Amino acid sequence: MGVTIKDVAREAKVSVASVSRALNGGSGVTAETMERVREVAARLRYIPHGAARSLITRRTHTIGALLPDLYGEFFSELIRGIDLAARTHGLQLLVSSSHDGAAEAATAMHAMQGRVDGLLVMSPHADAAFLRQNLPVGLPTVLMNTVLDRDDYPALSVDNGGGARLVVEHLIDAGYRRIAFIQGPAKNHDVAEREQAYRDTLAKRAPGSEAIVLPGDFNEESGYRAGRQLVAMHPRPDAVFAANDMMAIGCMAAIREAGLRIPEDIAVAGFDDVPMARYVSPALTTVGVRIAELGKAALEQLMTQIEGRHDGTPPAHIRMPADLMIRASSTNERSRKT
Amino acid sequence: MGVTIKDVAREAKVSVASVSRALNGGSGVTAETMERVREVAARLRYIPHGAARSLITRRTHTIGALLPDLYGEFFSELIRGIDLAARTHGLQLLVSSSHDGAAEAATAMHAMQGRVDGLLVMSPHADAAFLRQNLPVGLPTVLMNTVLDRDDYPALSVDNGGGARLVVEHLIDAGYRRIAFIQGPAKNHDVAEREQAYRDTLAKRAPGSEAIVLPGDFNEESGYRAGRQLVAMHPRPDAVFAANDMMAIGCMAAIREAGLRIPEDIAVAGFDDVPMARYVSPALTTVGVRIAELGKAALEQLMTQIEGRHDGTPPAHIRMPADLMIRASSTNERSRKT
DNA sequence: AGCTCGGATGAAAACGTTTACGTTCGGCTC
DNA sequence: GAGCCGAACGTAAACGTTTTCATCCGAGCT
Known part of the structure; x- marks a missing residue:
């Protein structure tokens, strides 16, 4: 043809x-x-013909990205960072998303074999055993936001613990004491780290207070439901820290509906700093995670691996710093309170 | 290896x-x-080995997507729609974005040769001559939001004209008369259609009023700048229709800063219905374009082409309907005004 | 027993490139 | 004018598959 x-x-x-x-x-x-x-x-x-050419040159000028989803600001931003970095290297992007099950993720990985020069993996199913079993051998790989017991692969991740700690410290410093936390999806490792830091910081910096944890699933609606629960509690929490921004926004809607003021009655904070965060009113205090930078850094890391410059050092595990963005939803100037 | x-x-x-x-x-x-x-x-x-396999089977189980950008809600949503549809067909997605120049877009197209079974193209450079010159011959292709003089390729696009007409009609019906328009990037075809419909509808439905057009580039900041100009005009427009939501949101910020009320003093409307639109306050009246559906429809169209079911009918050019989403930013109950 | 038929298997071609290796040829040096 | 060297070019192998075709073998039939 x-x-x-x-x-x-x-x-x-x-x-x-x-x-x-x-x-x-x-x-x-x-x-x-x-x-x-x-x-x-x-x-x-x-x-x-690309396939014929890369069959013999063993180069595809393509890198694969395995993501759990494409929906929402987080992934949009992540892909953008990866894409931006990729095109400075003249690379194409082969994306694969929405692996609900481990089997599906494995299939996606296999489909990459021979079509990519390297792999960027972010997957809830990506534990060490799974990777060892399913990654094409010899294919350069960098992990993103993935928990790993051993240091087999280089990895990049967001400093969830540090970010969450900053939020809780900020709330405590601002005088809030009864601080609730809205969880994300059950098996999400990022969420687990955020929750752990929430508990630790609370225990260390506000010894008397107890942890109040509500379920959530990262969607705005689950934040709304958590907000409904929140305003009905006795005694009522005076601040809430949601595991991501969308839930925080949903929660704000519930608080407003209950006739309460933000941040005078209840302060709200999120995580991610999605673009929307600064446009809601009051503007949402949150944690900026520089997602695009994470994508870019992951790709650069992958490139050094592809170009064979392993300098003998064991694969690095880099934590991307998280910045506290203090906005109106938590900046009530009130002094201590019980 | x-x-x-x-x-x-x-x-x-x-x-x-x-x-x-x-x-x-x-x-x-x-x-x-x-x-x-x-x-x-x-x-x-x-x-x-994928490349070896597809070299002989002439199937890659991959479709390519050429997009001008990956940034923002629009593309995020578009990719999601494409991806969702792709995975029901068991296909991977090879994306290529940010072609600033025609040469770059051509390179990206060429890089797809032999790596994809079909192509989804959305590019400002994609006029008929360019496509004929650069598209690999015999590669099934579907165009998205692309102006085409002849019907060489099937195409899908948003009903920009219809959507803009609905907005302007709505504003006029609500009693607004001095309606301004904020443009998008100069050579953007979608924007041109929206502006044309704005002018036409205004002329037809509110014969006395004149068109007031301000420059913009789709970014929030340009909306803010347009807003600053707007509030300083004499006589001041009483409504503004931005070519997309982000500019509308920037414009709202400028209006608020000037101490004016929305929608009492100035009504605001946007285009796209990004998720953020319903969270700003007042919630933004806009046009919902079902972007994910457009992506899905484009991919389905492509599949029929790939599977060789050309039924002899000339390639279809489908317009995706656009829905008016009336929200608080334009629902001031005021009767006529000069 | 001889024959045919069909299923399992292997050898080899094919896909479209790149590249190692010969071959040719012109020009240069002596 | 013979010999040599290097540049230009062609031949063929190689990349890792799938698939066509031939071969082999055992079972069933007459």
């Missing part, structure tokens, strides 16, 4: 080898034949 | 042909040898 290198060779009256030389480096051919070949190739609209 | 089919064949003491048969359909081999081959393949962690 398509026009191949042979067609060009025949038309230009040279061998396929010369066509290849003329179109690539250009060394080893006369300026004249190169000219002629290029002209013919353009006229015939010859475009090299 | 990787383990190939030959390794499996040697280890299982059969020919590569039998390995291939055992691992694929399974027909043409004894149950016993199939068992043995599968065991060996699993033990060796054999994963077929």
